Amino acid sequence: xxxxxxxxxxxxxxxxxxxxxxxxxxxxxxxxxxxxxxxxxxxxxxxxxxxxxxxxxxxxxxxxxxxxxxxxxxxxxxxxxxxxxxxxxxxxxxxxxxxxxxxxxxxxxxxxxxxxxxxxxxxxxxxxxxxxxxxxxxxxxxxxxxxxxxxxxxxxxxxxxxxxxxxxxxxxxxxxxxxxxxxxxxxxxxxxxxxxxxxxxxxxxxxxxxxxxxxxxxxxxxxxxxxxxxxxxxxxxxxxxxxxxxxxxxxxxxxxxxxxxxxxxxxxxxxxxxxxxxxxxxxxxxxxxxxxxxxxxxxxxxxxxxx
Amino acid sequence: xxxxxxxxxxxxxxxxxxxxxxxxxxxxxxxxxxxxxxxxxxxxxxxxxxxxxxxxxxxxxxxxxxxxxxxxxxxxxxxxxxxxxxxxxxxxxxxxxxxxxxxxxxxxxxxxxxxxxxxxxxxxxxxxxxxxxxxxxxxxxxxxxxxxxxxxxxxxxxxxxxxxxxxxxxxxxxxxxxxxxxxxxxxxxxxxxxxxxxxxxxxxxxxxxxxxxxxxxxxxxxxxxxxxxxxxxxxxxxxxxxxxxxxxxxxxxxxxxxxxxxxxxxxxxxxxxxxxxxxxxxxxxxxxxxxxxxxxxxxxxxxxxxxxxxxxxxx
Numbered sequence: 120x121x122x123x124x125x126x127x128x129x130x131x132x133x134x135x136x137x138x139x140x141x142x143x144x145x146x147x148x149x150x151x152x153x154x155x156x157x158x159x160x161x162x163x164x165x166x167x168x169x170x171x172x173x174x175x176x177x178x179x180x181x182x183x184x185x186x187x188x189x190x191x192x193x194x195x196x197x198x199x200x201x202x203x204x205x206x207x208x209x210x211x212x213x214x215x216x217x218x219x220x221x222x223x224x225x226x227x228x229x230x231x232x233x234x235x236x237x238x239x240x241x242x243x244x245x246x247x248x249x250x251x252x253x254x255x256x257x258x259x260x261x262x263x264x265x266x267x268x269x270x271x272x273x274x275x276x277x278x279x280x281x282x283x284x285x286x287x288x289x290x291x292x293x294x295x296x297x298x299x300x301x302x303x304x305x306x307x308x309x310x311x312x313x314x315x316x317x318x319x320x321x322x323x324x325x326x327x328x329x330x331x332x333x334x335x336x337x338x339x340x341x342x343x344x345x346x347x348x349x350x351x352x353x354x355x356x357x358x359x360x361x362x363x364x365x366x367x368x369x370x371x372x373x374x375x376x377x378x379x380x381x382x383x384x385x386x387x388x389x390x391x392x393x394x395x396x397x398x399x400x401x402x403x404x405x406x407x408x409x410x411x412x413x414x415x416x417x418x419x420x421x422x423x424x425x426x
Numbered sequence: 427x428x429x430x431x432x433x434x435x436x437x438x439x440x441x442x443x444x445x446x447x448x449x450x451x452x453x454x455x456x457x458x459x460x461x462x463x464x465x466x467x468x469x470x471x472x473x474x475x476x477x478x479x480x481x482x483x484x485x486x487x488x489x490x491x492x493x494x495x496x497x498x499x500x501x502x503x504x505x506x507x508x509x510x511x512x513x514x515x516x517x518x519x520x521x522x523x524x525x526x527x528x529x530x531x532x533x534x535x536x537x538x539x540x541x542x543x544x545x546x547x548x549x550x551x552x553x554x555x556x557x558x559x560x561x562x563x564x565x566x567x568x569x570x571x572x573x574x575x576x577x578x579x580x581x582x583x584x585x586x587x588x589x590x591x592x593x594x595x596x597x598x599x600x601x602x603x604x605x606x607x608x609x610x611x612x613x614x615x616x617x618x619x620x621x622x623x624x625x626x627x628x629x630x631x632x633x634x635x636x637x638x639x640x641x642x643x644x645x646x647x648x649x650x651x652x653x654x655x656x657x658x659x660x661x662x663x664x665x666x667x668x669x670x671x672x673x674x675x676x677x678x679x680x681x682x683x684x685x686x687x688x689x690x691x692x693x694x695x696x697x698x699x700x701x702x703x704x705x706x707x708x709x710x711x712x713x714x715x716x717x718x719x720x721x722x723x724x725x726x727x728x729x730x731x732x733x734x735x736x737x738x739x740x741x
Contacts, residue, residue: 124563149639350632353637355637
């Protein structure tokens with residue numbers, strides 16, 4: 120960010136919003152990165168010349184995207200209430216999730232992903248299981264698949280009480296006037312820790328752009344922590360990156376351009392690649408904020424007895 | 427200092443007149459002078475490229491041995507900045523008629539104020555309807571903001587805010603009832619040249635699509651089309667370009683003893699624009715044309731040899 124006066128920093132020069140510039144000094148904008156690169160790293164006497172600005176822009180954005188995926192820890196958080204359809208529509212700038220929680224009674228309950236899918240697409244079929252098509256040759260699809268229907272309509276297990284039945288005190292499904300129970304196959308040796316969880320579960324339909332929860336999540340508040348790609352919905356003026364990654368970005372752009380150009384010696388490309396890798400490592404270490412004070416605080420608990 | 431056209435002509439005549447049968451009319455001389463200047467002018471760009479290659483091979487020095495710097499200085503003496511005129515109401519702007527090479531295009535996004543100059547005073551802009559202010563921090567408009575006279579396309583800078591209706595400005599560009607627009611001198615962005623065959627891909631890609639932060643243009647005819655197409659300001663686009671040198675014109679008023687007498691006071695007089703160091707080159711070039719005109723092989727050979735020697739020395 121450009122250098123500004125204290126008045127502009129704290130009160131945005133009297134304009135709204137007042138907090139516009141708070142913390143802005145940590146960041147360097149996309150415009151500054153592209154501008155600096157064109158000024159310093161390309162020219163008649165540099166390794167790179169005759170490159171177009173849009174190439175630099177492309178690689179600068181790609182670099183920022185990559186950083187956002189795994190290095191920057193710029194987590195975004197969104198809270199939404201889950202309706203009866205048990206869906207949480209992914210935010211527009213969603214790329215990957217970090218944690219999904221249920222917010223209840225002032226406490227965040229982290230949820231686990233259901234590794235057995237709870238959603239699917241479906242085709243309409245006739246009595247003979249043949250797929251049905253419309254007059255244009257397109258397959259006919261129901262609004263919900265059986266999996267979706269069961270999940271949304273909430274066919275839940277409940278306790279079956281009948282002292283005369285071998286299924287007395289078992290969990291079963293009451294559906295259309297009859298009781299259904301899971302097969303009892305083999306023996307059960309403790310919990311399956313992979314799926315053991317008292318809280319609601321979810322699975323993500325990436326292509327469909329939704330998180331599907333189980334029926335116990337209806338009416339609850341879900342909190343999604345996720346990472347984006349830092350592209351700020353395509354507004355170039357708002358794209359920025361932490362200054363700790365500034366040098367890495369230059370090296371990433373330089374390497375990407377050199378790597379794609381004709382006639383560049385391999386040793387130059389290798390040098391650029393090594394620069395890029397080491398600068399990324401340095402930036403990650405810096406961003407992790409490992410310093411003696413913090414380590415000391417952690418080590419204070421080393422002699423505590425764990426009962 | 428530019429080459430002196432009269433000295434060039436006198437020297438050429440002296441060379442061509444060795445047997446008293448070579449006389450060049452002023453009209454012919456002017457034609458040859460234009461050709462010679464253009465030839466040498468274009469050669470500057472090739473020399474510049476050649477010397478940059480040598481610089482990268484470390485066969486060019488610094489300081490007084492910095493040939494590239496000298497070439498840049500000559501080329502930069504033809505550099506011009508001007509705002510482009512919008513064609514209709516579209517995102518198309520007409521290029522200047524005298525451009526040789528468009529070097530840069532700039533987009534001025536932040537118009538602070540517009541209005542009309544209602545009173546003429548030296549180095550002042552006065553607009554009785556304006557609301558300039560010295561009470562804000564920075565002033566409104568900030569010192570250094572760019573003022574464009576949209577009537578004449580002239581431009582200058584704000585040097586001080588005098589009061590709510592008057593600005594001190596860096597040049598006398600405002601006439602009575604001239605319209606003006608004031609741009610902030612920050613947030614000015616370069617408009618990038620894109621070839622026609624890349625434009626589709628550029629505009630179709632979310633990562634590279636032209637935006638107000640990174641606009642682009644394509645050249646077509648003598649116009650440029652700016653992208654994104656929402657850039658429509660009448661004086662939003664400024665160019666820095668290298669112009670053609672003006673056509674040299676050796677002028678005279680009367681003929682004395684059969685000779686036209688040089689008169690640089692004529693309205694259409696135009697000296698060479700290339701530097702004095704190019705005077706030998708101009709003479710050699712013109713001698714070649716003159717040698718052909720008067721069918722004097724020696725004159726042609728002299729010119730060709732001089733040029734060849736000069737080329738060897740400077741390359």
